Amino acid sequence: MGNKPIVIGVAGGTGSGKTTVAKEIYNEFANQSILMIEQDAYYKDQSDIPMEERLKTNYDHPLAFDNDLLIQHIESLLNYESIDKPVYDYAAHTRSSEVNHLEPKDVIILEGILVLEDERLRNLMDIKLFVDTDADIRIIRRMVRDISERGRTIESVIDQYTSVVRPMHLQFIEPTKRYADIIIPEGGQNRVAIDLMVTKIKTILEHKAIL
Numbered sequence: 001m002g003n004k005p006i007v008i009g010v011a012g013g014t015g016s017g018k019t020t021v022a023k024e025i026y027n028e029f030a031n032q033s034i035l036m037i038e039q040d041a042y043y044k045d046q047s048d049i050p051m052e053e054r055l056k057t058n059y060d061h062p063l064a065f066d067n068d069l070l071i072q073h074i075e076s077l078l079n080y081e082s083i084d085k086p087v088y089d090y091a092a093h094t095r096s097s098e099v100n101h102l103e104p105k106d107v108i109i110l111e112g113i114l115v116l117e118d119e120r121l122r123n124l125m126d127i128k129l130f131v132d133t134d135a136d137i138r139i140i141r142r143m144v145r146d147i148s149e150r151g152r153t154i155e156s157v158i159d160q161y162t163s164v165v166r167p168m169h170l171q172f173i174e175p176t177k178r179y180a181d182i183i184i185p186e187g188g189q190n191r192v193a194i195d196l197m198v199t200k201i202k203t204i205l206e207h208k209a210i211l
Contacts, residue, residue, distance in 0.1 A: 042088075
C-alpha cells in the first residue's frame with residue numbers, strides 16, 4: 001500500500017473537551033478505517049519503583065509519558081503494522097500486564113493533554129488541533145468528573161488543580177497551542193469546527209483514494 005495513514009493530533013487542557021472532539025470526529029468515520037489512541041495509555045511503566053514513590057507521580061508533566069514507545073507505535077501504524085497498545089492501571093500507578101492489540105487503519109486520532117509538546121510526535125501528524133476552553137469551565141468539568149466518577153472530594157480536586165494541574169497547564173500545555181493548525185474553542189460543543197474537521201479529513205481520504 002503506497003499511501004500512509006493520516007495522523008490527527010488533538011490536544012488541550014484537562015476538561016477542555018478534547019476527548020469529546022476526538023470522539024465526535026471518530027464517530028463520523030466509525031464505519032471506515034479509523035483508530036483512536038489516547039496518550040494516557042502511554043504513561044510510563046513504574047513497576048520498578050516503590051508504591052510511595054509512584055503516588056507522587058505528576059501525571060500532568062511531559063516526563064510522565066513514555067513518548068518513545070508512543071512514537072514507535074505510531075511509526076508502526078504508519079507502516080501498516082499492528083501494535084499492542086499498553087493499558088495503564090491507575091490503582092497501581094503503573095502499567096498493567098494487559099495490552100490492547102490494534103490493527104493499522106487509514107486515519108489515526110492521537111488524543112491527550114501533551115500530544116503537541118514533543119516535536120517528534122508533532123512531526124508525525126498531518127493535522128494538529130488544540131481545544132481551547134476557558135480555565136473556569138475546565139475546572140468545573142474536572143470537578144464534576146472527579147467527584148462523580150472517581151469518588152474524590154471537592155477539597156482534593158481543588159488542591160490538586162491549584163498545586164499541580166494549573167501550573168503544569170500554564171508551563172507545558174498552553175504553550176503548545178502555537179503548534180496547532182486549528183484552535184477549536186469550547187471543545188465538543190463546537191459543531192462548526194468539528195464539521196470542518198470532518199470535511200477536511202474526508203477530502204484528504206478522497207485525495208488519497210484517487211492517488
